[in-house]
Amino acid sequence: MSTIDKNLTSFLDIAADSDFSIHNLPYGIFSAKDGSPRAGVAIGEHVLDLSVLEEAGALTLDGGPYFNQDKLNAFIDSGRDKWTKARETIQQLLSADCATLRDDQDLQAKALVKQADVTMHLPVRVPGYTDFYSSEEHATNVGTMFRDPANALLPNWKEMPVGYNGRASTVIISGTEVVRPSGQLKPKADERPIFSPCKRLDFELETAFIVGKPNQIGRPISVDNAWEHIFGMVLLNDWSARDIQKWEYVPLGPFNAKTFASEVSPWIVTMDALMPFQTTCPTQDPQPLAYLRGEGAEVSFDINLSTEILPEGADEATVVCETNFKYMYWSMAQQLTHHTITGCLVEVGDLMGSGTISGPTPDSFGSMLELAWNATKPVELKGGGTRTFIEDGDTVIIKGYAEKDGVRVGFGEVSGKVLPALDFNFSE
Numbered sequence: 001m002s003t004i005d006k007n008l009t010s011f012l013d014i015a016a017d018s019d020f021s022i023h024n025l026p027y028g029i030f031s032a033k034d035g036s037p038r039a040g041v042a043i044g045e046h047v048l049d050l051s052v053l054e055e056a057g058a059l060t061l062d063g064g065p066y067f068n069q070d071k072l073n074a075f076i077d078s079g080r081d082k083w084t085k086a087r088e089t090i091q092q093l094l095s096a097d098c099a100t101l102r103d104d105q106d107l108q109a110k111a112l113v114k115q116a117d118v119t120m121h122l123p124v125r126v127p128g129y130t131d132f133y134s135s136e137e138h139a140t141n142v143g144t145m146f147r148d149p150a151n152a153l154l155p156n157w158k159e160m161p162v163g164y165n166g167r168a169s170t171v172i173i174s175g176t177e178v179v180r181p182s183g184q185l186k187p188k189a190d191e192r193p194i195f196s197p198c199k200r201l202d203f204e205l206e207t208a209f210i211v212g213k214p215n216q217i218g219r220p221i222s223v224d225n226a227w228e229h230i231f232g233m234v235l236l237n238d239w240s241a242r243d244i245q246k247w248e249y250v251p252l253g254p255f256n257a258k259t260f261a262s263e264v265s266p267w268i269v270t271m272d273a274l275m276p277f278q279t280t281c282p283t284q285d286p287q288p289l290a291y292l293r294g295e296g297a298e299v300s301f302d303i304n305l306s307t308e309i310l311p312e313g314a315d316e317a318t319v320v321c322e323t324n325f326k327y328m329y330w331s332m333a334q335q336l337t338h339h340t341i342t343g344c345l346v347e348v349g350d351l352m353g354s355g356t357i358s359g360p361t362p363d364s365f366g367s368m369l370e371l372a373w374n375a376t377k378p379v380e381l382k383g384g385g386t387r388t389f390i391e392d393g394d395t396v397i398i399k400g401y402a403e404k405d406g407v408r409v410g411f412g413e414v415s416g417k418v419l420p421a422l423d424f425n426f427s428e
């Protein structure tokens with residue numbers, strides 16, 4: 001396990017509760033006024049423009065330039081040695097005892113931009129998006145509500161990380177507004193379905209990892225090597241239409257209920273930054289099959305996660321859920337190994353969702369479906385009002401951070417506002 005060098009400080013003034021300490025250095029794609037999108041690292045309240053450092057010769061990597069681009073795929077594809085060199089160089093440039101950037105006001109003026117003054121963009125081109133279902137508490141809650149409390153988990157659940165292939169085309173960046181989807185609903189069991197705006201719009205509190213190294217078709221990634229293939233993590237709100245889902249999902253799984261918006265946070269926190277916050281998965285019983293066991297197979301991370309709802313015009317948001325990544329039953333290494341075990345190709349930039357992350361207590365459930373228990377227990381909001389699902393005008397904000405020994409490595413947030421459904425004229 002990596003240790004934290006607490007003597008490492010930046011010449012920049014960084015608040016103790018900032019997500020973006022010198023120990024973090026997450027990558028994103030930003031544009032400033034009149035500028036084209038390029039790569040940056042979040043540090044305190046600033047973005048450090050990596051294309052400026054690269055141009056100035058302060059951040060040179062073989063095979064570059066990598067950072068004057070509108071996606072991070074080329075840099076990620078350059079390999080772990082370059083990730084390590086870039087991280088070490090950027091950390092050194094931002095440290096209090098390095099003069100290169102600290103004492104060069106011209107370079108600082110070009111390379112440091114306030115986060116408040118930039119627009120963030122999708123950080124990677126996402127060739128494929130897969131969503132897992134790896135929280136035992138979430139799967140148990142959903143199984144209890146919709147099937148059978150005595151057999152809430154299906155027999156395959158503890159044998160494999162269950163997942164499905166989603167739509168990469170609707171992976172969107174935080175801040176994108178989400179139009180309430182319409183589709184087929186079936187409110188009455190003995191009548192035909194209707195076409196209607198979704199009435200049970202939900203968030204799903206998730207994280208996702210980004211594949212940093214591909215395999216070859218036909219060649220699975222072993223669980224011992226899986227961590228070599230993971231670049232970093234983001235927060236994910238995997239918006240879901242529960243009523244569309246309920247009618248459509250048998251027998252082939254989620255389809256339109258999950259294809260309209262999978263919203264990610266803009267900063268990719270690297271696995272290097274998260275290593276000091278390692279923990280292990282909950283006990284896996286029964287012992288998984290051999291291909292899911294091995295060194296690093298059950299590595300997890302202590303990451304605090306929360307969801308807030310901010311209704312239109314409200315003065316303050318209400319925290320409706322607080323949970324932690326460490327509750328996940330299956331690890332990211334096991335998910336990636338299982339995903340490729342048949343020989344499936346994964347590519348640089350592929351996004352792998354954790355599945356909704358619920359904890360053991362009712363205030364740690366990662367969706368409205370669970371928090372309001374299938375609309376039977378409305379959740380109270382500050383300033384009045386209740387929610388069973390998400391309403392038009394609501395903004396849903398998911399935040400996450402790891403913290404230990406006074407060192408904080410955070411994700412910032414993913415935030416999305418719901419707009420009313422389109423006005424279809426062809427409904428029945």
Ligand code: CA
Nearest residue numbers: 131204238355
């Ligand atoms: Ca999901």
